[in-house]
Amino acid sequence: MSELLKVSGLHAGYGRAEVLTGLDLKLRQGEVVTVIGPNGAGKSTTLNALMGVLPARGQILFDGEDVNGLGLEERVMKGLALVPEKRELFTTMSVEDNLVLGGFRPMRLGIKDWRDELERVYALFPRLKERRAQLAGTLSGGERQMLAVGRALMARPKLLMLDEPSLGLAPLIVKEVFRIVARLREAGVSILLIEQNARAALEVADYGYVLETGEIALQGPAAELAKDPRVIETYLGAARKAH
Numbered sequence: 001m002s003e004l005l006k007v008s009g010l011h012a013g014y015g016r017a018e019v020l021t022g023l024d025l026k027l028r029q030g031e032v033v034t035v036i037g038p039n040g041a042g043k044s045t046t047l048n049a050l051m052g053v054l055p056a057r058g059q060i061l062f063d064g065e066d067v068n069g070l071g072l073e074e075r076v077m078k079g080l081a082l083v084p085e086k087r088e089l090f091t092t093m094s095v096e097d098n099l100v101l102g103g104f105r106p107m108r109l110g111i112k113d114w115r116d117e118l119e120r121v122y123a124l125f126p127r128l129k130e131r132r133a134q135l136a137g138t139l140s141g142g143e144r145q146m147l148a149v150g151r152a153l154m155a156r157p158k159l160l161m162l163d164e165p166s167l168g169l170a171p172l173i174v175k176e177v178f179r180i181v182a183r184l185r186e187a188g189v190s191i192l193l194i195e196q197n198a199r200a201a202l203e204v205a206d207y208g209y210v211l212e213t214g215e216i217a218l219q220g221p222a223a224e225l226a227k228d229p230r231v232i233e234t235y236l237g238a239a240r241k242a243h
């Protein structure tokens with residue numbers, strides 16, 4: 001498998017407060033890579049820096065090209081997609097219009113059948129099809145999450161970055177979210193997954209990183225990380241207690 005993303009020495013922060021202090025991270029084509037870690041560790045900061053929402057120093061090799069320095073829209077066109085923590089839907093527009101807007105990348109690339117993607121997204125999320133005319137702002141939390149992922153998929157991204165897709169959802173919907181991640185993985189979509197739900201994330205991922213205060217504290221194949229006593233103690237043990 002070839003490398004799709006290779007991040008080296010990434011620095012990012014807010015004003016003079018540096019959050020990421022030289023982050024290294026890799027993701028190969030077709031892999032699901034997860035980044036877990038406590039609140040405030042810099043997980044969202046990492047995704048925002050990769051997407052170009054936040055300025056960063058360091059190298060972001062994406063598909064063989066350093067995209068650091070490119071703007072958000074250019075990165076979208078290169079095939080990066082982010083579903084941010086705050087889903088940022090167009091609340092006064094319908095479900096379907098939100099999805100169609102997500103399709104501007106293939107449309108601009110001149111891919112004639114870009115609208116076919118809509119049916120693929122509806123096949124993945126039948127609930128969205130049922131509610132295609134409903135205003136996005138009136139969807140339930142789980143439906144919004146589906147729409148945010150669906151809209152990102154409309155861009156036919158090379159890399160889908162998900163910031164805590166299970167956040168605030170009921171256990172049954174959380175299961176559904178992880179089922180969808182697994183299904184996308186089977187379909188060959190490369191995914192960078194940020195999660196608080198370490199147990200489920202490590203189950204679905206190929207490789208994992210533990211981010212603590214802006215630095216990678218641990219990393220390894222997801223199945224091995226899930227057995228690491230330090231991970232169990234801090235991330236899996238705590239999750240068990242919470243139930």
Ligand SMILES: Nc1ncnc2c1ncn2[C@@H]1O[C@H](COP(=O)(O)OP(=O)(O)OP(=O)(O)O)[C@@H](O)[C@H]1O
Binds near residue numbers: 037040042044045
């Ligand atoms: N816009 C901002 N301005 C100033 N500080 C910020 C801003 N956004 C985030 N931070 C700070 O940067 C640090 C990392 O935040 P970040 O959102 O990346 O954490 P996270 O790992 O995603 O946490 P969570 O699990 O709570 O989402 C935190 O200390 C946070 O307070």
Ligand SMILES: [Mg+2]
Binds near residue numbers: 045163
């Ligand atoms: Mg976050």
